[in-house]
Every structure is written in C-alpha cells, then in structure tokens.
Amino acid sequence: MGHPIRRAAFYFTVGVISLILVAPVIAFMINAFAFRWFYPQLIPQEWSLQAWERLGLIPRAGERSVSGFIDLWMSVPDVVSALWLSLAIGVTVTGLSVIIGLPAARALGLYKFRGKRIVEFMIITPTILPPIAFSLGLNINFIRWDLALQDMGIPIDLAGSVIGVSIVHLVPVMPYVVLTLSGVFANYNPDFEAQARSLGARPLRIFWDVTLPSILPGLFVAALFAFLVSWSQYLLTFLIGQGRVVTLPMLLFSAAGTGNNAMIAALSLVFIAPAILILLVTSRYLSGESSAVGGFGRV
Amino acid sequence: MDWEKIRIPLMLAPTMLIITVLFFGSLGYGLLQSFGYNPAIGTTEMSLEAYRSVLFSAEVAPVFWPGLWLSLWVAFASTFISAAIAIGVALLLRRTFVGKKLAVFFFQLNLPIPHLVIAVGMLMLFSQSGLVSRILGEMGIVTSPRDFPPLTQDAYGIGIILAYLWKEVAFFGIIVLAILQSLGEDYESVAQSLGANRWQRFRTVTLPLIMPGLMSASIIVFAFTFGTYEVPRILGVQHPKMLPVLALDFFLNPDLNARAEGMALSMIIAVIVFALVFVYMWITARTVRKA
Numbered sequence: 167m168g169h170p171i172r173r174a175a176f177y178f179t180v181g182v183i184s185l186i187l188v189a190p191v192i193a194f195m196i197n198a199f200a201f202r203w204f205y206p207q208l209i210p211q212e213w214s215l216q217a218w219e220r221l222g223l224i225p226r227a228g229e230r231s232v233s234g235f236i237d238l239w240m241s242v243p244d245v246v247s248a249l250w251l252s253l254a255i256g257v258t259v260t261g262l263s264v265i266i267g268l269p270a271a272r273a274l275g276l277y278k279f280r281g282k283r284i285v286e287f288m289i290i291t292p293t294i295l296p297p298i299a300f301s302l303g304l305n306i307n308f309i310r311w312d313l314a315l316q317d318m319g320i321p322i323d324l325a326g327s328v329i330g331v332s333i334v335h336l337v338p339v340m341p342y343v344v345l346t347l348s349g350v351f352a353n354y355n356p357d358f359e360a361q362a363r364s365l366g367a368r369p370l371r372i373f374w375d376v377t378l379p380s381i382l383p384g385l386f387v388a389a390l391f392a393f394l395v396s397w398s399q400y401l402l403t404f405l406i407g408q409g410r411v412v413t414l415p416m417l418l419f420s421a422a423g424t425g426n427n428a429m430i431a432a433l434s435l436v437f438i439a440p441a442i443l444i445l446l447v448t449s450r451y452l453s454g455e456s457s458a459v460g461g462f463g464r465v
Numbered sequence: 466m467d468w469e470k471i472r473i474p475l476m477l478a479p480t481m482l483i484i485t486v487l488f489f490g491s492l493g494y495g496l497l498q499s500f501g502y503n504p505a506i507g508t509t510e511m512s513l514e515a516y517r518s519v520l521f522s523a524e525v526a527p528v529f530w531p532g533l534w535l536s537l538w539v540a541f542a543s544t545f546i547s548a549a550i551a552i553g554v555a556l557l558l559r560r561t562f563v564g565k566k567l568a569v570f571f572f573q574l575n576l577p578i579p580h581l582v583i584a585v586g587m588l589m590l591f592s593q594s595g596l597v598s599r600i601l602g603e604m605g606i607v608t609s610p611r612d613f614p615p616l617t618q619d620a621y622g623i624g625i626i627l628a629y630l631w632k633e634v635a636f637f638g639i640i641v642l643a644i645l646q647s648l649g650e651d652y653e654s655v656a657q658s659l660g661a662n663r664w665q666r667f668r669t670v671t672l673p674l675i676m677p678g679l680m681s682a683s684i685i686v687f688a689f690t691f692g693t694y695e696v697p698r699i700l701g702v703q704h705p706k707m708l709p710v711l712a713l714d715f716f717l718n719p720d721l722n723a724r725a726e727g728m729a730l731s732m733i734i735a736v737i738v739f740a741l742v743f744v745y746m747w748i749t750a751r752t753v754r755k756a
Contacts, residue, residue: 176562183554184571190586190631191574193596197589205594205610206602266483269476279473285481292488294685294742296692298709299735300488302716302728303495337487344480398579401694401713415581422585422699431589434582441577449573 191438197431217428221245223436245417249436252397252413255328259335259396260389266336267343267388274344275351293341297401304334305405326408334406335396342395343388350384390444397440492735499728506721515725519733525726531705539622539707540691543629544683550630551637552675556667559645569642575635580628584699587628591616617700622707624700629690637682644678645671677749684745688738708734 185192197203201214218224222243225234239246273279274286292300308325315322324330358380362372378385400415407416418433500511519525558568575583590596598613607613617624652674656666697707706714708730716727 176557177564180557180564180568183557184568187571187631187634188574189590189596190578190583193586193589196596206599206607208596208599208603266479270480273473273476277473285477288481288484288489292484294688295492295735295738296688296709298692298694298712298731299738300491300495302491302712302731303493303498304487304491305716306498307491307494334487336483340480340483394577398581400579400581415579418581418585419695419699422588427589430585434585438578438582441579442574445570445573445577449570 194431194434194438197427198435200428217426217432221429221432223432244412245414245433245436248412248414248417251328251411252415255332255335255411255413256393256396258332259339260392262332263336263339263343263392264347264385264389267340267347271344271347272351275348275354276356289341289344292337297338300337301334301402301405304337308334308406325406326410328407328411331403331407331411331413334402335399338399338402339392339395343392346388346391347381347384350381350388354380387448390448394441394444495728496732499725499732501725503721503725515729516733519726519729528704528706528711529708529730532708532711535622535705536691536708539625539629539697540687542622542626543633543690544687546626547630547633547686548637548679548683551634551641552679554634555638555641555645556671559642572638572642573635575631576639578632580632580693581695581699583631584625584628584696586631587624587700588617591624591627618702620702620705622697622701625697625707628696628700629686633686633690636686637679640678640682641675644675648674680745680749684742687741692734692738 196210198217199213199215200210201212201216203210203212215224215227219226222238222241222245224230225238229238242250270289274282305325308330312323312325315324322329324333358376359372362376367375398415399413400419403411403413403416404419407413409416414433414437418430418437421430421433424430497511499515501508501514502511503509519529554572558565558572588595592598593610593613593615595613595617598607598610601607601613616627652670653666656670661669692709694709694713697710701707701710712727712730712734714727715723715730718724718727
C-alpha cells in the first residue's frame, strides 16, 4: 500500500464501510434531537430535547439543574422505572447464573467423565434452538406451577412477576456463562489449590485467595455477557411477564408502533448505551474465541 | 459415602436442573400440547390434528407455507450475504494500518446492540421518509417519500434481511478477522510465489482456511435468523408472516384451539433447526474423517 493514491483509496473504502456500519446509530442520534425535520432535509434545521423531556429523562428548560434532575428522576417516570427494572433483573440474573454455573464450568473445564458430551450437548442446545420453541411451553408451565404453589399455600407468582422473568432469563444466559467459564477452567491449574490446602487453608479461603484471583478476568467477561443477554431479552420478558414486567425493551417495542421517531430514537440510545460500554470494556477479549463471541450472537 | 464419585454430578446438578426443567421441560410440554394435550380445556387425547391443520387445512396452510418460504428465504439470504460481506471487510481490515483500532471498533459496534434496536434503526434508515430516502432526495433522485421503494414492512422480507445484515456482518466479521489474523499471510505468500493470482489465492488458500469457523458461525446465524421473533414483528407485513410471528399469533389467539396450532408451529421451527444442525454435524464429521 505504498502508493499515495492506493492509500487514499484504501482509507476512502474503509471510511465508507465504517459509515454504513454505524448508520443505524447515526440515525438514532439525528432522530433523537431533531425538531420539525421536514422531508427531504438531510440534517434537521432545528434541534430540540423535546423527546427527552417527554420521556422524563431531562427536565424542562429552566429546570436543568442538578436538583431539577434529581427531582425529575425521583418522581420515577416510566422510562426511569423501566431502566431500574432492566438493571435490577440484569444484575440478579448475572449473579445467579455465575453462582449456579461456576461449579458446572469447573467440572466441564477440568475433568473428564462419563456422559460429558451429553451434558455439553444439553447445555449448548438452548443457544441453537430459537426461544420461540421453548417459551410457549414455558409460559403454560409457569401458570401450572403457580396453581400448584397456590395449592401448597405458597403465595408466589412466577407468571407475570419479576421473579419469574429473572428465572426465565437464566435459560439464554446460563449456557454462555458455563461455556465461557469452562474455557477459563480448561487453562486453570488446580495444583495451587492443593498447595494452599496442604498449608492448612479452608475451602472458602482457598476459593477466595487462590481460585477467584486467577479466574477473575474470565469471570468478569462472562458476567458482562450474562448481563447483556438478559438486558436485551424481549420475547421471554413479554411472554412470562405478561405485560406486567415493563423493562426497557418492552417500552421500546411498544414505542416502535407509534411512529414518533424522536422518542423511539431517544429510547434506543438509552437502551444501547450500556451495550456499547460493555463492548468498549470487552473488545480486547474478543479474540474470536467462539464461546465468548457466541454471547453476542444472541443479543 | 464416596464423595469423589458424586462430586462431579453435584457440581453439574444446579445448572442441569435449570436447563432440564426450564428448557427441556418446556420444550416437552410444548410438544405435548402440540399433540392436543390440554387439560385446561379438557382434552387429554393425543392426536396429530394440529399438525394436519397447519400443513393441510384450508384455514392455516395458506398462511403456513408462504410463511415457511419467507422464513427460509430470509434466513438463507441473511446468512449468505452477511458472510460474504464480512469476509470482504475482514480481508480489508486484517493488514496493519493507522486507525485500524477505530475501524475495527466500528466493525464491532453493532455486535452488542440488540436485534430489536437494529430493527427499529432500519425503520429510520429505510422507511420511505428515512435517512436513505432523504440522501437520495438531496441528490435529486427522488422528490417525495412515495418515490422511494418500500424497503421496510415489505412482502419480500427485505427490511428484515437488511436488519440481519447489519447485525450478522459484525458477528461473522469478528470471527473471520480473528481466524485471518491468527493464520497470518504466510500461506498466501507461498501461493503467490507459486504464481497464484488474487482470486486463486482466495479460492484455494484463504477460503478453505476460514471455512470451518465460517460454517459453524453460519449455523448459529441461520438458526437465529430463522427463529427470531422481534425483527420480523417490527419489519414484517401482515401476509406473509415469518414462522415465529405466526406461531406467537396463534398461541396468543383467545381461541384455545388455536394454541395447539401455535405449539405445532413452534415445534416445526425447532425440528427444522435441529435437522439443519444434524446435517451440518454429519457433513463436518464426514469431511474430518476424509481429511
């Protein structure tokens, strides 16, 4: 690529491709702040924060002080409440999936045992089969189990509740956590634990001081993926939440039918902000290792 | 008790419990219901009635078959075109150049963005008064939104395919780029020194090297684009509907008899994806044995 013209052509091509790839994000940025954007103007003549005000994310002009923001957010507009709920479910699911998946990942990463291939097959299947295939049956199962729980005098609702939605998110999340972490354990040397044990360390201390530090980077990536997969769930939340668990994707989906582009774009930007943050943090781990990248395949 | 013997099963138990009960249990119950087992409305006799209805009846078959063809078309087109684009871009980006980090970041940008959001983004880019239509308007190619062809919510699934292209180019791209960079350009240099031209080098050296990774990624993408609900719901039309949308519509129908048909549709989706995975595994097993 020594020749200046060839170099210019190369950068021009890369530039055009980059622009096309980021076009959806650019469209959101223009739409979210556009005001009276008449056809065929490419760039709006007027800009405004109206959509953000209507969503209750930014106070009206004149009230945009720190206390104005606090007052507005404390009054918990729909979007803010959906934001907190999405975050709470995401964090819960991430924590649960790591706690549940860690021992399984260790077993798969460190040991050979009979039936290992069947176990691996069963864990991979939910990542291949479309969610629609199991979520319809699950929807009915939850309603049945609720009735059974009621008969036993346990007043817990799974269908239509945040608990139920969090449990269901485990299905798409667990495989990625287990597969990513089993990859980590495949390169892990358990001899250090034996040494710590021979020096008299107790199991919990061994986990905390020996195991955890060496798996921490992988654990971190797995947790971020788990969060992202939960964060972007629409169908499962819709079916199991029965419209009563209103996360951000629920709001975005119902907004998509309104045709109010400014509001849809503003919601989209709020929705993708953590996703892009996670990409920035994890991009150096994205060496194409299939299990980690696979998480993105399901977002 | 011998702890060593039950240690591994114990470690696996929590994960397997979740997956077996929630995933396979639900899949199984869905299968039962597709056979007409539905105690809620008092039918416990099993039959293939729902499948017969979906495949042959005068009411459901006319929406099922166009939906199946649309689903297959969308999944094949999305997988094939995005793989081709991703290979091209990855070949362009694999060399070292100033600003490569930024270019690769843009290349990956759509990876973590949910499909739902990209689908909405397609409405803003390709609807008749969207950004692309405005660009053509500025250039004087179209004068009103009506001159711009309806690319979203069209009968051929073009909007749906476009949404998948944006998502899956990033997905394929990261995989192909990683393979290319780990391989280096040594093999191609050898081919070049032996007199192979650009196309021959790609066809006989590069492509076979990236093929295994490309194939397994294609299976994931095909299964996903074939079975996702959100994208065709937002970018699709009333008729024909892709199978996942059709399945959910039947399932949510207040008529409880339609539920079995919805279940049957979701099982048909599952069977098609399963069949595809098995064919893929059979082919790879055979080529591995040959090699």
